[in-house]
Amino acid sequence: xxxxxxxxxxxxxxxxxxxxxxxxxxxxxxxxxxxxxxxxxxxxxxxxxxxxxxxxxxxxxxxxxxxxxxxxxxxxxxxxxxxxxxxxxxxxxxxxxxxxxxxxxxxxxxxxxxxxxxxxxxxxxxxxxxxxxxxxxxxxxxxxxxxxxxxxxxxxxxxxxxxxxxxxxxxxxxxxxx
Amino acid sequence: xxxxxxxxxxxxxxxxxxxxxxxxxxxxxxxxxxxxxxxxxxxxxxxxxxxxxxxxxxxxxxxxxxxxxxxxxxxxxxxxxxxxxxxxxxxxxxxxxxxxxxxxxxxxxxxxxxxxxxxxxxxxxxxxxxxxxxxxxxxxxxxxxxxxxxxxxxxxxxxxxxxxxxxxxxxxxxxxxxxxxxxxxxxxxxxxxxxxxxxxxxxxxxxxxxxxxxxxxxxxxxxxxxxxxxxxxxxxxxxxxxxxxxxxxxxxxxxxxxxxxxxxxxxxxxxxxxxxxxxxxxxxxxxxxxxxxxxxxxxxxxxxxxxxxxxxxxxxxxxxxxxxxxxxxxxxxxxxxxxxxxxxxxxxxxxxxxxxxxxxxxxxxxxxxxxxxxxxxxxxxxxxxxxxxxxxxxxxxxxxxxxxxxxxxxxxx
Numbered sequence: 001x002x003x004x005x006x007x008x009x010x011x012x013x014x015x016x017x018x019x020x021x022x023x024x025x026x027x028x029x030x031x032x033x034x035x036x037x038x039x040x041x042x043x044x045x046x047x048x049x050x051x052x053x054x055x056x057x058x059x060x061x062x063x064x065x066x067x068x069x070x071x072x073x074x075x076x077x078x079x080x081x082x083x084x085x086x087x088x089x090x091x092x093x094x095x096x097x098x099x100x101x102x103x104x105x106x107x108x109x110x111x112x113x114x115x116x117x118x119x120x121x122x123x124x125x126x127x128x129x130x131x132x133x134x135x136x137x138x139x140x141x142x143x144x145x146x147x148x149x150x151x152x153x154x155x156x157x158x159x160x161x162x163x164x165x166x167x168x169x170x171x172x173x174x175x176x177x178x
Numbered sequence: 179x180x181x182x183x184x185x186x187x188x189x190x191x192x193x194x195x196x197x198x199x200x201x202x203x204x205x206x207x208x209x210x211x212x213x214x215x216x217x218x219x220x221x222x223x224x225x226x227x228x229x230x231x232x233x234x235x236x237x238x239x240x241x242x243x244x245x246x247x248x249x250x251x252x253x254x255x256x257x258x259x260x261x262x263x264x265x266x267x268x269x270x271x272x273x274x275x276x277x278x279x280x281x282x283x284x285x286x287x288x289x290x291x292x293x294x295x296x297x298x299x300x301x302x303x304x305x306x307x308x309x310x311x312x313x314x315x316x317x318x319x320x321x322x323x324x325x326x327x328x329x330x331x332x333x334x335x336x337x338x339x340x341x342x343x344x345x346x347x348x349x350x351x352x353x354x355x356x357x358x359x360x361x362x363x364x365x366x367x368x369x370x371x372x373x374x375x376x377x378x379x380x381x382x383x384x385x386x387x388x389x390x391x392x393x394x395x396x397x398x399x400x401x402x403x404x405x406x407x408x409x410x411x412x413x414x415x416x417x418x419x420x421x422x423x424x425x426x427x428x429x430x431x432x433x434x435x436x437x438x439x440x441x442x443x444x445x446x447x448x449x450x451x452x453x454x455x456x457x458x459x460x461x462x463x464x465x466x467x468x469x470x471x472x473x474x475x476x477x478x479x480x481x482x483x484x485x486x487x488x489x490x491x492x493x494x495x496x497x498x499x500x501x502x503x504x505x506x507x508x509x510x511x512x513x514x515x516x517x518x519x520x521x522x523x524x525x526x527x528x529x530x531x532x533x534x535x536x537x538x539x540x541x542x543x544x545x546x547x548x549x550x551x552x553x554x555x556x557x558x559x560x561x562x563x564x565x566x567x568x569x570x571x572x573x574x575x576x577x578x579x580x581x582x583x584x585x586x587x588x589x590x591x
Contacts, residue, residue: 037250
């Protein structure tokens with residue numbers, strides 16, 4: 001059965017202490033290197049964003065189904081899978097950013113965590129507020145904020161959709177051999 | 179260059195062009211002590227006891243917390259070791275040094291080859307014109323089993339460096355100049371090719387320094403077209419005389435060309451909170467410092483540390499400065515030992531540790547405390563990365579002068 005490609009959730013807009021949309025959030029801010037020895041995904045959620053100034057308590061506030069919104073180059077830096085896994089552990093439905101770090105993008109795609117690039121996000125950052133409701137179509141890239149304002153995000157690439165539908169990279173790889 | 183390397187590592191009929199997705203054959207797949215245990219866990223979950231695709235192309239390189247200074251890392255390393263023994267996979271263990279550097283020294287990576295692992299600075303292999311890429315633990319578990327992965331071919335940009343490097347500026351200052359010009363996302367999602375007389379003149383350690391910071395420019399990888407010296411090094415280390423390097427075609431297209439002029443360059447330093455926050459050292463000179471770190475995959479080669487020895491020979495570092503040296507590999511350490519560089523640094527007051535990554539992932543040393551001002555030759559200074567202190571990134575020569583004076587200072591010729 002096809003997985004749902006429309007996602008709707010309450011958003012968390014990651015802003016810096018000046019109230020500006022956070023750019024260049026690196027993997028140490030998402031999941032700090034002092035926790036890298038952890039291998040159990042269910043233990044990772046509690047540390048999500050705990051090294052990001054102003055968002056140390058994110059793990060306590062986030063609810064399953066929520067959507068995270070950030071600026072440019074989200075997930076810059078290291079290759080750690082935990083920076084993706086920690087959001088999955090919290091049940092985060094999707095991450096929307098203007099752009100993503102290259103390795104982070106791969107890790108998210110391989111894990112089946114929907115990540116969506118919204119090219120004019122910074123320019124329209126003022127329209128997004130924590131608590132708003134965002135609905136997205138992963139197939140077309142169409143996004144609607146609070147049922148009224150529309151945005152055009154990049155649609156999923158073919159490989160991204162295939163892996164998302166399979167569940168993760170491993171299931172996708174096995175499906176190719178069948 | 180990336181399209182030519184990929185074309186030779188993918189089935190013949192595949193279209194290799196920017197934006198296309200290919201299945202890439204990987205000459206080497208590796209994991210380190212961080213993420214290694216997660217790779218093993220993913221592998222066991224999805225493939226059980228099945229053998230890896232090719233044990234002679236699969237490696238572990240322990241380099242972050244070496245030897246382990248905490249029990250969780252000791253456990254994770256032992257998980258990898260035990261699994262590697264079962265699979266017949268080689269481990270470059272806690273004595274070896276930084277995996278990407280070991281890969282070059284051992285001839286596991288060479289011009290035109292492909293290499294993946296869990297180190298996000300594996301694109302450092304672009305220093306010899308090889309494709310290296312850091313990946314997450316699921317990706318790497320998949321490559322262990324299949325020997326390949328999907329990859330979206332990135333567009334390539336060209337960075338042309340005008341002018342020549344003059345002392346006291348080094349490859350690190352050139353790198354900081356490029357990083358300052360491109361910013362943290364100037365190469366986002368792209369491959370870079372570096373050209374210009376100063377690039378051609380770089381020795382292998384200098385090429386490593388430049389290639390290591392492409393991650394901080396947002397890039398997938400940065401290639402330095404191999405010089406004859408680099409080709410000869412690779413031939414010697416691999417025993418493959420036929421290595422000829424991969425070079426761009428004369429009419430190759432680029433998504434963008436950026437020129438960086440280093441004529442009259444002065445020593446540069448990256449200030450907190452990001453590696454791209456680059457300023458002349460002069461602008462922050464006089465700030466008192468507490469510590470100096472020399473090493474990392476960016477500047478942990480013998481030549482980097484020998485340059486420091488030259489600056490500090492017969493002198494003492496400031497009494498309030500804690501200065502640590504972490505050689506990149508065992509081979510670098512041996513070279514320091516036999517050449518007298520180690521003794522010179524010891525006599526000047528440096529702490530010299532076994533090879534490894536140092537502080538980059540709460541490693542075996544190099545952490546900073548609240549309020550601590552640190553001058554480092556490492557590659558990232560994001561808030562909290564190596565502790566709560568303020569980390570400034572500079573060349574080994576600048577860092578050496580800072581250690582002597584006990585404050586941020588412009589190096590003298």
